[in-house]
Amino acid sequence: MEKVKNLVVGAGLSGAVIAERIASQLQEPVLVIDRREHIAGNIYDSKHSSGITVHRYGPHIFHTTQKEIWEYLSTFTSWHYFFSKVYAWVDNRYVTVPFNLNSLHQVFPQYLACRLETKLVDEYGYGVQVPVMKLMRQKDADLQFLAHYVYEKIFEQYTLKQWGVSPREMDEEVMARVPVSVSRDDGYFRDKYQAIPAQGYTRMVENMLHSPLITVRLNTPFEKIKNEIQYQRLFYTGPIDEFFDYRFGPLPYRSLRFETEQKNMEYYQPCAVVNYPNNFDFTRICEHKYFLNEKSASTVISAEFPQAFKRGENEPYYPVHNASSAALYERYVQEAAKLPGVYFYGRLGGYIYCSMEQAVAAALALFEKIK
């Protein structure tokens, strides 16, 4: 029986943070395993034969408001500053999303765009984000028209593709979050720090795991080794239901499929990410060379197709949050609480959608708790 002090399941960002902290702050050995053939989990990127860095599991832009998170990751990478701008393909043109004052002028005739702009600024003030549901309740016919336009053209079909259900059947909270931005700020995120690791995410994670105290074993599923290994602490970033052998039933997830192709042209689209709410079966296309401003004669794009999650056939990407999945997850949490020295966290361990910022923050907080 192999004995280890700290076992980390998953070499994604969540696993890498804990392994790095334990090795550098506690000077203890850590074994990190991952069932994939590479480190970095879903933030994995690699060089395509064209020389372009490709994000294999979807476009990833690091963004945070927290200086400590920015500074922590900055010890493992330098940055290429990147302020993401996203377009949606609507009515046969590129429209800025989230929908803002510039979007008005991209889709409507000038007189209508000006009228709507004046009404929005007068009613809500400049720089405010107005939930589309609030606009729908407006008495003013123009603002109501705008709310319905944004809901139907930007949001409804996209949500249907993404989740396989109409937004009307989803949590009201989801709809409440769709904003119209009374501003000319085209940025997709509003955080102070927004960037891509200059040598890529994989290199950043590699640097985090670069310690004589950390051993990484790839192509190693936990299920295969769990009866052959003893640990004092286990940090588990895999799916929590899988850990318990689906004792109470599987947690629901949405999956994705990426179709990546090289195009014989310098640029394919005007920015890194274009959403397709109404056309085609994919939700968006990402053009990878934008992220690090890489120059090449050809380009590489990935179309993202949401699909049902089928265990053993594809990857669980997004938790499907509803009352029944919350109750099911809670039962697993109660089981987890009975296991001293075993910590479930990260995207799959915590059954959450988390940004990289949140993944790092949660892992750092867990380290503070256990140290």
Ligand SMILES: Cc1cc2nc3c(=O)[nH]c(=O)nc-3n(C[C@H](O)[C@H](O)[C@H](O)COP(=O)(O)OP(=O)(O)OC[C@H]3O[C@@H](n4cnc5c(N)ncnc54)[C@H](O)[C@@H]3O)c2cc1C
């Ligand atoms: C399409 C998409 C786009 C995103 N874009 C952004 C973005 O722009 N900005 C942002 O901040 N965040 C983004 N995110 C979120 C980001 O991907 C996560 O915050 C991050 O990957 C979380 O890291 P993690 O380590 O918790 O999980 P993961 O990256 O999923 O890592 C978990 C690892 O555990 C391994 N594993 C699981 N089970 C086992 C097992 N039983 N045995 C061994 N290994 C196992 C897996 O193989 C995997 O490598 C995006 C997510 C998606 C899905």
